[in-house]
Amino acid sequence: MSELLIKDKDIVVPGQELALGMDFLPNSGTFRDNDKIISSQLGLASINGRVIRIIPLNGKYAPKRGDTVIGYIKDMNFSNWFVDIGYAYDAVLSSKEISSDYIERGADLSQFYDLGDVIVAKITNVSKLKMTDLSMRGPGLRKLTDGRIVKISTVKVPRLIGKEGSMITMIKDLTSTRITAGQNGLVWVNGDDIRKERIAIEAINMINDKSHESNLTEKVKEFLETRLKENV
Amino acid sequence: MYKKRFDGRKFEEIRPTEAKAGIIKRADGSAMFTIGKTTALAAVYGPRELHPKFKQDPSKGILRCNYNMMAFSGSGDRVKPGTSRRSREISLVTEGALNPVLDLTEFPGTVVDVFIEIIQSDAGTRCAGICAAAMALADAGFPMKDLVSAVSVGRVDDKLLVDLNKEEEDHHEGAGVADIAVAMMPRLGKLTLLQMDGFVSREDLAKVLEMAKDACKKIYDVQKNALMEKYK
Amino acid sequence: MKIIRNHIHALLEKNERLDGRKFDELRKNISIEYGISPKSAEGSARVKFGNTEVVAGIKFEVIKPYPDEPDKGTIMAGVELLPLSSPEFESGPPDIKAIELARAVVDRGLRESGAIDFKSLCIKKGEKAWVIVIDVYSINDEGNLADAMGLCALAALKDAKFPKYDEKTEKIVYEERTTKGLGIKELPIPITVVKIKDKILVDPTLEEENCVEARLTITTLEDGRICALQKGGETPLDTKEIDHMVELATKKAKELRKLLEKK
Numbered sequence: 001m002s003e004l005l006i007k008d009k010d011i012v013v014p015g016q017e018l019a020l021g022m023d024f025l026p027n028s029g030t031f032r033d034n035d036k037i038i039s040s041q042l043g044l045a046s047i048n049g050r051v052i053r054i055i056p057l058n059g060k061y062a063p064k065r066g067d068t069v070i071g072y073i074k075d076m077n078f079s080n081w082f083v084d085i086g087y088a089y090d091a092v093l094s095s096k097e098i099s100s101d102y103i104e105r106g107a108d109l110s111q112f113y114d115l116g117d118v119i120v121a122k123i124t125n126v127s128k129l130k131m132t133d134l135s136m137r138g139p140g141l142r143k144l145t146d147g148r149i150v151k152i153s154t155v156k157v158p159r160l161i162g163k164e165g166s167m168i169t170m171i172k173d174l175t176s177t178r179i180t181a182g183q184n185g186l187v188w189v190n191g192d193d194i195r196k197e198r199i200a201i202e203a204i205n206m207i208n209d210k211s212h213e214s215n216l217t218e219k220v221k222e223f224l225e226t227r228l229k230e231n232v
Numbered sequence: 233m234y235k236k237r238f239d240g241r242k243f244e245e246i247r248p249t250e251a252k253a254g255i256i257k258r259a260d261g262s263a264m265f266t267i268g269k270t271t272a273l274a275a276v277y278g279p280r281e282l283h284p285k286f287k288q289d290p291s292k293g294i295l296r297c298n299y300n301m302m303a304f305s306g307s308g309d310r311v312k313p314g315t316s317r318r319s320r321e322i323s324l325v326t327e328g329a330l331n332p333v334l335d336l337t338e339f340p341g342t343v344v345d346v347f348i349e350i351i352q353s354d355a356g357t358r359c360a361g362i363c364a365a366a367m368a369l370a371d372a373g374f375p376m377k378d379l380v381s382a383v384s385v386g387r388v389d390d391k392l393l394v395d396l397n398k399e400e401e402d403h404h405e406g407a408g409v410a411d412i413a414v415a416m417m418p419r420l421g422k423l424t425l426l427q428m429d430g431f432v433s434r435e436d437l438a439k440v441l442e443m444a445k446d447a448c449k450k451i452y453d454v455q456k457n458a459l460m461e462k463y464k
Numbered sequence: 465m466k467i468i469r470n471h472i473h474a475l476l477e478k479n480e481r482l483d484g485r486k487f488d489e490l491r492k493n494i495s496i497e498y499g500i501s502p503k504s505a506e507g508s509a510r511v512k513f514g515n516t517e518v519v520a521g522i523k524f525e526v527i528k529p530y531p532d533e534p535d536k537g538t539i540m541a542g543v544e545l546l547p548l549s550s551p552e553f554e555s556g557p558p559d560i561k562a563i564e565l566a567r568a569v570v571d572r573g574l575r576e577s578g579a580i581d582f583k584s585l586c587i588k589k590g591e592k593a594w595v596i597v598i599d600v601y602s603i604n605d606e607g608n609l610a611d612a613m614g615l616c617a618l619a620a621l622k623d624a625k626f627p628k629y630d631e632k633t634e635k636i637v638y639e640e641r642t643t644k645g646l647g648i649k650e651l652p653i654p655i656t657v658v659k660i661k662d663k664i665l666v667d668p669t670l671e672e673e674n675c676v677e678a679r680l681t682i683t684t685l686e687d688g689r690i691c692a693l694q695k696g697g698e699t700p701l702d703t704k705e706i707d708h709m710v711e712l713a714t715k716k717a718k719e720l721r722k723l724l725e726k727k
Contacts, residue, residue: 011463013379013460014376015333015379015418015452031377038378041375057463058371060279060372072465088279088280088342088343116465116466116469117467118465118467146467146474149465149468153373194475194478198484257515258550259549259604269504273603300546302501302519302599303521304501304505304508304522304599305501305521306504307504308638309523310599313542313544313599347555349548351519354503354504
């Protein structure tokens with residue numbers, strides 16, 4: 001006797017019973033207790049056939065290999081920079097990983113990246129204790145020299161980017177801004193028109209707040225078009 | 233004989249409750265929980281760096297709770313700022329109440345800080361703090377086996393009851409008072425906090441813990457609705 | 465982060481701020497809530513400056529008056545920057561930032577302003593007088609805690625009612641609150657004005673605070689008299705700038721005073 005106790009896209013809390021019976025399969029954000037499937041997250045239920053998983057509505061960033069992140073230089077020594085990527089511990093950017101040019105040992109690293117500089121980097125390695133290595137070698141990886149940083153929840157980044165980049169491209173086009181979203185929830189926004197840049201940021205914050213709502217792309221589009229027409 | 237409760241409640245009735253989640257924007261998760269005239273605020277920061285290094289656990293993150301009463305929150309005299317033996321004990325048992333539902337193995341070497349502030353007290357402060365803290369952890373997106381709901385139960389003179397207020401706590405007539413703080417994982421009714429001041433018979437303890445289970449189920453609904461309300 | 469600072473500087477050159485406010489504009493959504501802990505505190509309030517939120521509470525205690533002022537009571541102000549309110553604040557005794565806020569912003573403004581008639585706090589000359597203890601706490605820090613706290617302390621004082629004092633037992637009966645308030649006559653309001661790259665701004669947000677070169681918190685009364693000043697930051701100010709800041713602070717204090725007077 002199997003029974004679903006919730007619907008697709010319901011918001012659920014930890015400890016909430018989602019389904020009875022062995023027909024359903026627990027996926028991420030859920031666990032099985034005897035014949036019940038229980039939520040372990042505050043999130044959105046996603047039911048795909050017999051598989052139940054919970055999409056979290058919040059969560060701190062945990063570094064993963066391959067992620068593109070935005071971070072800032074917090075410290076440096078003779079051969080490394082220490083970069084705050086929004087995790088409990090700083091990531092390490094080795095001087096060997098910033099370009100294919102040879103950097104002399106003992107060179108003044110601050111001429112490349114100085115304290116407080118903001119960079120777009122790629123995570124190349126994450127150890128068991130979550131010590132993270134970064135690299136700047138790759139397309140799009142660079143120091144950011146202008147613009148603003150907005151912080152959203154790391155779990156909302158996929159919503160901001162959208163299917164094949166549809167959401168983020170729409171915001172970029174409508175507001176004529178450049179936007180780069182790091183997987184760690186830091187988003188770089190730079191527009192020549194300060195008013196449009198502000199509107200882009202409002203749209204990004206809107207996605208962060210309403211990521212659980214349906215038809216979000218439509219709502220954001222409508223918001224942008226209305227807002228851009230206003231004079232403020 | 234304690235015939236009628238001072239505030240007219242039934243013996244198994246909890247005071248009016250109110251809860252809200254996500255109220256402190258800078259925190260990773262936050263919540264407010266009010267029961268009767270007792271109000272607790274909780275904020276979660278983490279996982280974050282843990283100093284000094286020797287305190288770090290390489291296998292998992294550590295939960296660290298800090299309970300504090302605002303100077304003007306006591307019933308009567310001003311509460312002296314700073315920690316006291318009482319506040320440190322409550323911080324410790326709060327950790328004990330919350331740890332069983334958490335799995336911090338994803339965050340080795342880090343600390344998850346939970347700060348609890350009491351804005352007004354009318355007994356039941358440690359329980360209100362635990363209720364707020366559990367909500368704040370869920371709000372932050374931590375995986376949890378269940379929420380934690382807490383309430384005081386006990387005996388006032390000859391009656392077993394739920395959710396003592398200050399007047400009842402201080403009512404030393406007749407057979408005196410047993411004041412029992414209980415926290416539990418509501419789904420399975422498993423206790424994670426059990427403390428008592430006073431004395432109680434074995435039969436009465438069993439009875440009053442059953443009353444606690446029912447009360448905690450009601451509190452769980454309040455916590456659940458507050459967490460979901462944020463996303464309506 | 466450097467680019468945020470650079471961005472703020474670039475915008476200021478164009479007379480713009482990050483959130484679109486004018487240089488002399490306070491945040492919208494400034495609110496005061498009275499009596500947030502009515503059972504336990506003799507007076508209390510919550511103030512929000514946008515997302516910055518603080519609370520304050522008043523407790524009355526009885527002390528022996530100071531020998532040089534035997535017929536007066538006094539006030540004591542404490543501020544705690546709670547770790548609950550920001551990842552930057554640590555547990556422990558108040559650090560220098562909190563102490564500066566307590567002394568310079570809350571205490572000094574109230575003490576010198578004549579807001580409280582200290583003689584009215586006398587219970588028995590030379591022997592007993594009331595001390596009003598104000599405790600202010602940060603709940604969420606999005607910048608400008610100083611002004612939010614100054615306003616909140618004042619609101620809590622307006623909300624305060626004396627507890628009963630039992631002459632016979634010489635004890636305060638907190639459970640019995642009288643209807644007698646403090647009779648606050650003056651409303652001293654602190655306004656923090658900051659300088660970033662030669663531009664003068666009021667009500668800095670968190671990001672702007674990180675770029676502040678000099679700041680001046682000016683507490684003024686209704687009639688324009690200044691009753692407290694506190695300069696901070698590592699950059700000097702010239703007298704012309706100071707005068708401009710005072711003018712701004714007086715104007716903004718008037719706006720906030722209207723909010724307070726609504727109660």
